[in-house]
Amino acid sequence: MPKDLVPELLARATEVLEREFSGLPGFETARRSDADAGAMAAVLEETARRLEDNYPYFHPLYAGQMLKPPHPVARAAYALAMTINPNNHARDGGRASSAMEIEAVAEIAGMFGWSEYLGHLTSGGTMANLEALWVAGQMAPGKRIIGSEQAHYTHHRVSAVLKLEYSSVAADRRGRMRLDALETELSKGDVGTVVVTLGTTAVGAVDPLPEILELRERYGFRVHVDAAYGGYFKLIEDALDEPARRAYAAIGQADSIVIDPHKHGLQPYGCGCVLFRDPGVGRFYKHDSPYTYFTSKELHLGEISLECSRAGAAAVALWTTQRLLPLKPGGEFARGLAAGRRAAAELDRRLRADERFEVLTAGGPELDIVVWKMKAATAEQASERGQSIFSACAGRNLHLALVQLPQFWFGPADDASPLDGHVTCLRSVLMKPEHEAWLDRIWNELSAACGEAG
CATH class of the missing domain: 3.40.640.10 (Type I PLP-dependent aspartate aminotransferase-like (Major domain))
Known part of the structure; x- marks a missing residue:
């Protein structure tokens, strides 16, 4: 994980905020002993260990649900505001x-x-x-x-x-x-x-x-x-x-x-x-x-x-x-969206060119979500293979998602009697700008997982 800038940014901004209130008379806060500090450190370390029981939502190999890490400046600003803990219901609260x-x-x-x-x-x-x-x-x-x-x-x-x-x-x-x-x-x-x-x-x-x-x-x-x-x-x-x-x-x-x-x-x-x-x-x-x-x-x-x-x-x-990061076309924020969109289009292109997979018949992704199913004789077999590959990908630190879709979405466009029922599909939300640079790695891990799952 790259160096986290938040503590440094937050420390500097906190000094500025403290100066803004420096004209207030001093007062005694509740004293905390060294034992209190030790207890807080211990419980925070325990908290960190508990938080390990999560998928790595921040990493480019997490390409499953709609989980995008907050920008470092958003994290720092949120923590800074918690010094005051404002309530935006009324002006006197925030x-x-x-x-x-x-x-x-x-x-x-x-x-x-x-x-x-x-x-x-x-x-x-x-x-x-x-x-x-x-x-x-x-x-x-x-x-x-x-x-x-x-x-x-x-x-x-x-x-x-x-x-x-x-x-x-x-x-x-x-x-x-x-x-x-x-x-x-x-x-x-x-x-x-x-x-x-x-x-x-x-x-x-x-x-x-x-x-x-x-x-x-x-x-x-x-x-x-x-x-x-x-x-x-x-x-x-x-x-x-x-x-x-x-x-x-x-x-x-x-x-x-x-x-x-x-x-x-x-x-x-x-x-x-x-x-x-x-x-x-x-x-x-x-x-x-x-x-x-x-x-x-x-x-x-x-x-x-x-x-x-x-x-x-x-x-x-x-x-x-x-x-x-102003909300304007062509700005850095917009370029990040465009990168994820390109990554989704490229993943869809590769899936369409590979005989192991079936993608939605009617066309590619409209935004940055890609959905596909495993090619199989029946919807039940395709669902079982999808579940197996989902697990095999996770074992390789590539985290996808699953979604059930109508089976007829994958049938011939001119089919007058579409198939009934649903099929379990693999789904990827490529919403991080880094996903574009990591797409080869994502593809290689997916291919390897397909081989492992059989």
Whole structure:
């Protein structure tokens, strides 16, 4: 592991922060004996040993789930903020961090072309999507929420929490929402909101947003874009294939957007973000608090969010990271996304050229997720081989993921009677910029694992 810059960066920044408060009178803190220090050191060493029971999420050979290490500057900024431990619910709990959150969220909204909006950070994508669907229910009471069968299970779950009816729409062979199936549901006249996913969790599919927006003109419904995983690809939309490029070009026409900085945004967990195109939806959040909102006439973030206490340190880390790596096309942050995208395209190319594997018939990865199955006579045999190779790869320190997909996605495109059932596939999320340089090693380990698994 390369030298960790965080302790050095944090020590220097802590000195600056301490000077900012040097005008305060001194006071006695609780004294800690040498024995206390020894006990803390011992328990921290025990903690470190316990943490060894993890996959190496930070390493390029970890290419499984959506786990991207936070940037060193985000880690340092988060730890620095914990010196104060701000709470971004109200200004008197997190004055500086509230202002930093507002500025950081404005840059994210600007990435989507929004200058007027309502938005804030959340503890993650689940809470962000809950707020978006809660507002949707307020705007269209009694109407259904619908989304692709490949949309994240969050939507079905939080709809149930909100007592909103939710229905799934069939997906095509690439995991995108089928427009014909969508229109069948819309024609029933009871749909209030359509959840459009730009980057599904399973295969990174991008729903056809432009065509869905056209249907909105005819049927009148809200469009919520779940871009928790895929939102930052807006910065490199010109590098995407034409359907995905068109979808990202249209994202600013959505009614609400969710994006997770703790996925591609180089942030520690948990850091999500919800945005509404109409600032007027803030009226649904209006509430009274006799002890919270009177120390400042400026906006308190608790006045526009369902969550109460939230870690101001998350906002500080995000603001600091975006200060170092602005969200602009062609910048260093965007180049990191492009590197992962190229790595995924190259892995897909190699898989297609190798007779041991089968990839999705309809085309290559839309973002940076690659999915393939082992070639076998039956779906059961392919699933068993996939499981074996997954384990063999882990034994070689190459960590992939598994996903179950409809078997017919791998069949002939013109098959009139597609195969039923599901098949267990191998899945790789190549979201680290380093994955591009490590792709030969990843490929060699995968090939060797195939030989070991038989």
